[in-house]
Amino acid sequence: MQNTRVALVGAGFMGRMHGQVYTALEGVDLVHVVDKDAERATSVAGPHGASTSASLDNLPEVDVVDICLPTDLHAEFAVRVLEMGKHVVCEKPMAISLAEADRMIEASERAGKRLMIAHCIRFWPEYVELRRLVESGELGRLLSLTMMRYSPFPSWGSDNWLADERRAGGAALDLHIHDTDFATYLMGRAPDEMVSFGNVDERGVSHVSTTMSFGETVIHAEGSWNLPAKAAFKMAFRATFERGAAIMDGGPLMVVTDEGSRVPEMPKMAASGAGGNISDLGGYYYELKYFYDALRDGKPLDQITPASSRLSLETVLAEIEAVKGARTVAA
Ligand SMILES: NC(=O)c1ccc[n+]([C@@H]2O[C@H](COP(=O)([O-])OP(=O)(O)OC[C@H]3O[C@@H](n4cnc5c(N)ncnc54)[C@H](O)[C@@H]3O)[C@@H](O)[C@H]2O)c1
Known part of the structure; x- marks a missing residue:
């Protein structure tokens, strides 16, 4: 069976934590890291040999997008990624408002793709x-x-x-x-x-x-x-x-x-x-x-x-x- 391919978005504190987890997880490959700060993206991508970019525009073929962005960006990025047909795992809290949370849930249902909020x-x-x-x-x-x-x-x-x-x-x-x-x-x-x-x-x-x-x-x-x-x-x-x-x-x-x-x-x-x-x-x-x-x-x-x-x-x-x-x- 092919490994699951993941792109990580947000290479700050939590992105680094998730990056470490991907080193230990079997059957999952971190293949791409997105961060507006190129240095941060490279530091998380490096150990995995993953590519990097500053936005979602250059996303390679992946199955899952892992969102570790500031909370106010969760809904915008999750909805966009779900509409691209990718599954989403996203850091807590789900969003900054209930209206945003509802948009995320609707996008997941519409796309038939998974959405999990990472309540560790x-x-x-x-x-x-x-x-x-x-x-x-x-x-x-x-x-x-x-x-x-x-x-x-x-x-x-x-x-x-x-x-x-x-x-x-x-x-x-x-x-x-x-x-x-x-x-x-x-x-x-x-x-x-x-x-x-x-x-x-x-x-x-x-x-x-x-x-x-x-x-x-x-x-x-x-x-x-x-x-x-x-x-x-x-x-x-x-x-x-x-x-x-x-x-x-x-x-x-x-x-x-x-x-x-x-x-x-x-x-x-x-x-x-x-x-x-x-x-x-x-x-x-x-x-x-x-x-x-x-x-x-x-x-x-x-x-x-x-x-x-x-x-x-x-x-x-x-x-x-x-x-x-x-x-x-x-x-
Ligand atoms: N589960 C936990 O225990 C836990 C702990 C800390 C934080 N969190 C959650 O994780 C999320 C991220 O928090 P953090 O502490 O890692 O923040 P952080 O500021 O350390 O990291 C955020 C990263 O996102 C990047 N970024 C910001 N805007 C961007 C954009 N438009 N495009 C691309 N990259 C962008 C920043 O450059 C930064 O590297 C938050 O929702 C927070 O609540 C969870």
Whole structure:
């Protein structure tokens, strides 16, 4: 069987990460890299012997286009590529607005081509284990889940696009969506009720603190870009069940019960030299492997449907609206 041929568009932080994944993925060849910055395109293309260009106009024959562009460009590029008859895998968040997300979904349906938004946390080993614990009922019912994700403002973005709310959607849409997406994915639906508070600055919602209810399960998620420049990126969670807890907080995931605790074995893949704030390649490798395996085997992408990515976008946009609309009540 012929290898799947891929063009990568956007050779920044995430493009470099995906480039590393393509080195490790079998049956997939990265054959072309597009970036308006020729040096960036060449640095990602080099190890693969791939060709480069500054726009989609000179795209060679490929099966898939992998979009790692700033968020405000996702819809424009995805629709164009789908209309060219290529499958699309595109970085999260899906788009900057629901109207754009709908255009992407319609273009995918019209072309009969696949569209997967790369929500890496759904494939991140510790979160995969958390979902397994919930689904298996091993520790009883999930009572509550608290998730946390915070970092300094990510200053690495090309043209400082992350500072522009119309391009990135602030910390809420760019960073915190990982946890909102995981919450709706884990529970399989929108929350019954939700309340959000946070901080707003010139880049949009810079800190968001949201509590959601799903029946009797409570999920709280906090995301922030408000840390000082030297602070380290951190993601953490604590899940409490009827008969135990799963805790990841600055160390390995621990599953704790009245009998004791255990550290489940997690696969690790080191990422090197991509810049940004992530040192583990695993989640990106497993998400892209899932996409290319499903494509090769003609299987549905039921672990990440476009509708589920639209739901996480819709939920975060509602959080942003709530934060901006919140009024301080005098004591
Ligand atoms: N899954 C994750 O953990 C994760 C982490 C970081 C970023 N992201 C997402 O990945 C996407 C890209 O973010 P990033 O941090 O890699 O940004 P970046 O600024 O580092 O990279 C973007 C690249 O796109 C190129 N580019 C911009 N406009 C272009 C155009 N019109 N034509 C061709 N090239 C163009 C830039 O030159 C740059 O190299 C965003 O949607 C972001 O939210 C996901």
